[in-house]
Amino acid sequence: xxxxxxxxxxxxxxxxxxxxxxxxxxxxxxxxxxxxxxxxxxxxxxxxxxxxxxxxxxxxxxxxxxxxxxxxxxxxxxxxxxxxxxxxxxxxxxxxxxxxxxxxxxxxxxxxxxxxxxxxxxxxxxxxxxxxxxxxxxxxxxxxxxxxxxxxxxxxxxxxxxxxxxxxxxxxxxxxxxxxxxxxxxxxxxxxxxxxxxxxxxxxxxxxxxxxxxxxxxxxxxxxxxxxxxxxxxxxxxxxxxxxxxxxxxxxxxxxxxxxxxxxxxx
Amino acid sequence: xxxxxxxxxxxxxxxxxxxxxxxxxxxxxxxxxxxxxxxxxxxxxxxxxxxxxxxxxxxxxxxxxxxxxxxxxxxxxxxxxxxxxxxxxxxxxxxxxxxxxxxxxxxxxxxxxxxxxxxxxxxxxxxxxxxxxxxxxxxxxxxxxxxxxxxxxxxxxxxxxxxxxxxxxxxxxxxxxxxxxxxxxxxxxxxxxxxxxxxxxxxxxxxxxxxxxxxxxxxxxxxxxxxxxxxxxxxxxxxxxxxxxxxxxxxxxxxxxxxxxx
Numbered sequence: 001x002x003x004x005x006x007x008x009x010x011x012x013x014x015x016x017x018x019x020x021x022x023x024x025x026x027x028x029x030x031x032x033x034x035x036x037x038x039x040x041x042x043x044x045x046x047x048x049x050x051x052x053x054x055x056x057x058x059x060x061x062x063x064x065x066x067x068x069x070x071x072x073x074x075x076x077x078x079x080x081x082x083x084x085x086x087x088x089x090x091x092x093x094x095x096x097x098x099x100x101x102x103x104x105x106x107x108x109x110x111x112x113x114x115x116x117x118x119x120x121x122x123x124x125x126x127x128x129x130x131x132x133x134x135x136x137x138x139x140x141x142x143x144x145x146x147x148x149x150x151x152x153x154x155x156x157x158x159x160x161x162x163x164x165x166x167x168x169x170x171x172x173x174x175x176x177x178x179x180x181x182x183x184x185x186x187x188x189x190x191x192x193x194x195x196x197x198x199x200x201x202x203x204x205x206x207x208x209x210x211x212x213x214x215x216x217x218x219x220x221x222x223x224x225x226x227x228x229x230x231x232x233x234x235x236x237x238x239x240x241x242x243x244x245x246x247x248x249x250x251x252x253x254x255x256x257x258x259x260x261x262x263x264x265x266x267x
Numbered sequence: 268x269x270x271x272x273x274x275x276x277x278x279x280x281x282x283x284x285x286x287x288x289x290x291x292x293x294x295x296x297x298x299x300x301x302x303x304x305x306x307x308x309x310x311x312x313x314x315x316x317x318x319x320x321x322x323x324x325x326x327x328x329x330x331x332x333x334x335x336x337x338x339x340x341x342x343x344x345x346x347x348x349x350x351x352x353x354x355x356x357x358x359x360x361x362x363x364x365x366x367x368x369x370x371x372x373x374x375x376x377x378x379x380x381x382x383x384x385x386x387x388x389x390x391x392x393x394x395x396x397x398x399x400x401x402x403x404x405x406x407x408x409x410x411x412x413x414x415x416x417x418x419x420x421x422x423x424x425x426x427x428x429x430x431x432x433x434x435x436x437x438x439x440x441x442x443x444x445x446x447x448x449x450x451x452x453x454x455x456x457x458x459x460x461x462x463x464x465x466x467x468x469x470x471x472x473x474x475x476x477x478x479x480x481x482x483x484x485x486x487x488x489x490x491x492x493x494x495x496x497x498x499x500x501x502x503x504x505x506x507x508x509x510x511x512x513x514x515x516x517x518x519x520x521x522x523x524x525x526x527x528x529x
Contacts, residue, residue, distance in 0.1 A: 045447060048456075182302075191305070194310075194313060195313065195316070199313050200313070204316060204318070205316055
């Protein structure tokens with residue numbers, strides 16, 4: 001008589017690479033499918049801001065430090081678009097899945113919190129980088145931007161996208177309905193991206209705000225990214241690098257904690 | 268059983284539809300009132316901060332005084348269009364538009380109810396933004412009459428434009444595209460922040476054919492007087508004319524049941 005053994009659990013190894021890759025791909029296809037809204041729209045909006053603020057402020061402040069205002073404004077707008085879109089990708093994905101209930105499709109498979117986080121945040125970072133490259137090319141057509149240090153551009157571009165993608169996922173998990181994430185976007189993320197030095201050098205700020213800016217991670221993200229283009233920065237570069245690494249690590253810990261306890265995700 | 272007489276105009280029905288639309292707006296006050304007001308404040312703060320050493324000088328003050336009316340009216344314009352566009356598209360996509368089509372409402376009553384609700388919601392948001400603006404940057408109006416006139420007509424113009432968007436679009440992507448690729452550029456390039464003279468000559472010329480430019484120009488005339496060089500009566504004529512044309516378009520489309528009835 002043959003012995004019937006119960007089926008062995010499928011061995012997926014230490015890391016569920018297929019699951020991780022599949023979830024990442026879904027996150028990327030999600031935004032590529034509606035590229036007019038996720039890539040073309042941010043590019044058009046960014047160019048509009050570029051035109052409008054260049055015209056409004058160009059007359060009064062022709063130079064920002066030693067560079068023309070137009071060259072100063074470009075990198076700030078690029079990283080702002082990257083940040084906002086990285087945030088939009090993860091936050092919308094999580095909130096929609098929660099509201100519609102299909103978040104279980106992600107919770108049921110054998111994915112560790114770390115794998116889930118990497119896949120989602122990776123999707124957000126990919127969208128941020130996509131938007132950054134396309135916006136950068138679009139701006140470059142009008143005002144050629146020089147590149148001072150590709151390393152700083154890449155580092156701060158990646159860190160900015162990652163910070164906002166993580167923040168988007170955290171915000172998405174915290175939100176119980178669309179109103180919550182919309183409020184978080186409108187009242188927290190948008191003002192921080194707009195007011196942290198995209199449109200002006202923080203040296204122009206009144207003293208109190210100038211002091212406050214140096215505690216704002218968004219400031220270091222914009223400042224460091226801009227340094228990569230114009231070779232001129234408002235803050236200390238090393239502090240900027242440290243702040244970006246620190247804030248990403250802190251957000252990562254918080255995100256993993258939320259995922260492993262199932263905060264607002266599991267019953 | 269004789270049919271219930273409703274008279275020439277179904278006032279009750281039109282009023283009820285109007286109220287429903289307004290409640291949809293006020294129910295989401297955080298998104299529909301507070302968010303636009305906050306957004307206007309953020310734009311204003313950007314300008315204040317960016318002025319740097321020019322802050323407090325005549326040149327700097329002139330820039331802020333120029334931008335303020337534009338920011339207020341922009342909130343009115345967007346809210347009016349969003350209210351009607353979202354409402355109509357949502358009703359059509361969810362199929363609940365049949366609740367409105369089944370009621371004994373004619374095209375005129377339906378158009379009026381949606382359009383007025385959109386305009387009133389835009390004006391309500393605008394009033395909040397105006398109140399906030401007066402706290403941050405008090406600006407005494409020079410020609411007071413122009414403020415309510417231009418605000419009301421522009422709100423109506425945009426709520427009618429929003430209705431057309433709500434009727435033409437098939438899904439949310441289309442609506443988002445209409446706002447991002449059409450309405451936002453038309454508004455941003457109409458001198459909200461900076462005088463249109465600063466635009467390249469060809470663009471500055473083309474902008475004069477844009478009714479949104481005339482709406483902003485007229486509203487700004489109410490605050491700043493004729494210093495900007497435009498003719499307020501010409502602007503008034505353009506905005507009023509656009510309202511009439513859009514009203515006719517909406518009336519005809521709704522009467523024919525375009526994308527509403529099978």
